[in-house]
Amino acid sequence: MIAQLIWRQAAGHRQDRRYLRAGDNTRVQLQPCGCDDEANMISADGPSTKSEETRDAGEKKRGRPPPEMLHLLSAVSVWLVTGTTISSLNKWIFAVYNxxxxxxxxxxxxxxxxxxxxxxxxxxxxxxxxxxxxDLTTSAKCKVFLLSLTFCASIAFGNVGLNYVQLSFAQMIYTTTPLFTLAISTLILGKQHHILKYTAMMPICLGASFSIMGEVQFDQTGCLFVFAATMLRGVKSIQQSILLQEEKINSVFLLYLMSIPSFCILAIAALVLENWAALQSPFQYDQHLWGFILLSCLGSVLYNLASCCVITLTSAVTLHILGNLNVVGNLLLSQLLFGHELTALSCAGAALTLSGMIIYQNSEIIVAYIDARRARTPTGGSGEDVVCVNENDSSISETPEPCSEEELYADNQVHEKTD
Structure with a gap:
């Protein structure tokens, strides 16, 4: 069930459409709409009927072949399990085994x-x-190296922050990543976003503030490290999207390229900054510690690989929506494993932050729904309804799709001139 919902959200494509204006009389007036997807044009061998198109679309939506469906379910399951447990496992290593x-x-x-x-x-x-x-150019190699710096710094700051703060508090700060991503893309890249995304930042910021004020064991140093890791996550997502879109590098291969310089940087930083004098012999530590460290390492790799698979089979938006389940899972594990106390203010902050995340990640769906509702209302006071049908379609659908706001505006301009 969840896999079918994920696939339906990720699937979907645009079709060529034109206007249909039906009044009180039987005369129908059609005007062509703009087309953005040439792949959906009807071939010269002959136009297909509406029933054939509906049947083909229904066959595509009914489900995937069993192997591909199992692949999707496996990827989603691995991603949810590793995403929920990796932070708790790291916190367990730091807190329980010191x-x-x-x-x-x-x-x-x-x-x-x-x-x-x-x-x-x-x-x-x-x-x-x-x-x-x-085949990588010098510019691409520099971008990969810069991404490696951001990648390893975000991981290192996050793990250092877990030494000082509770897991639930760190998760609430991590949910503000869209705020940094939106701010960086707007201020530095000059990219404009829908007003709904900016509106979603209000509950996210307010929720993060409530979480900080309601934190029982607040630590300023840990808070700074976690905020730095969150900001670097936003920078990393922008750098990664640029590399994947412009350089056309496979996501798993990009992870491999990032890991090499990241390992060198982190190994040198560990040798220089960490207190090796206090490190005991590996045999003096509890034998379960190394098992948990191995699980943590394998879990981080599986998490990244599963992320690539989920994005490939569905979309990045689906991955972010599923990420809300990871946040809730980490909060529950924090309560069960470590007994962290959540005040009423912290719970209110968590609810506000999650609501802001849901609005931000589903902003396109919300905007499309609002536009569709507006398109169903009569325009121009003529009492006529405007709908769209497929280009080169000889039949009219019984349940036509509503036109977008741009199509309605253009159609009204034409009728105002003819009147």
Whole structure:
């Protein structure tokens, strides 16, 4: 059920349409609409009927082949499990076993990613259709290196912050990532967003403020590290999207390229900054500690690989929507494993932040729904309804699709001139 909902949201394509204006008389007046997708044009061999198009669309929506559906379910399950448990596992290593080497743990994460991704690429289990490492330009290599700096810094700051703050508090701060992404893309890249996305920032900021004020064991140092990790996450998402779109690098191959310099940077930082004098012999630590560290490393790799699979099979928007489940799961695990106290102010902050995230991540769906509702209302006082039908379609659908606001405006301009 959840896989079908994910697929229906990710699927969907635009069709050529034109206006249909039906009045009190039987005369029908059609005007062509603009077309953005040439792939949906009817071939010269002959136009297809509306019933055939409806039947084909129904066959596509009924479901995927069993292997592909199982692949999607497996990817979503692995992503949810690893995304929910990885932060709790790291916090368990730091809090229960008093392992005070977050940079070393981050470096081990990167080393595991290098080994696993290299094996997948060499065994051809990952279909690499982008540019190869030898085909990368100097500019692309610089972008990958800068992304590696941001990537390893965000992971390191996040793990360092978990040494000082509660897991539930860190999760609430992480949910403000869209705020930094939106601010950076607007101020630096000059990209404009819909007003609904800016509106969604209000409950996110208010919720984060409530979470900070309601935190029982507030630590300023840990809060600064977590905020730095959150800001770097926003920068990383912008850098990653630029590389994937402009350089056409496969996402798994990009993860492999990022892991190499990230491991070197984190290993050097761990050697220089962390207190190795207090490090005991590996045999003196609890044997379960190394098992948890291994699980943490494998979980981080599986999380990134599952993210790539979910994005490939559905969309990035679907991945962000599922991310809300990870936040809720981490909050519940924080309560069960560590007994962290949540005040009423913290709960209110969590609710506000999650509501803002839902509005932000579903802004396009909300805008499309509002536009569709507006399009169904009569315009121009003529008492006539405006709907759209498919281009080159000889039949009229019984349940036609509403036109967009731009199409309605253009159609009204034509009728005002003819009147």
């Amino acid at each position: 392992f005070r080497y977050p940079l070393l743990l981050s470096a081990l994460h990167m080393l595991t990613a290098i080994v696993v991704d290299y094996g997948l690429i060499k065994c051809r289990m990952i279909q690499h259709r982008g540019v190869g490492e030898q």
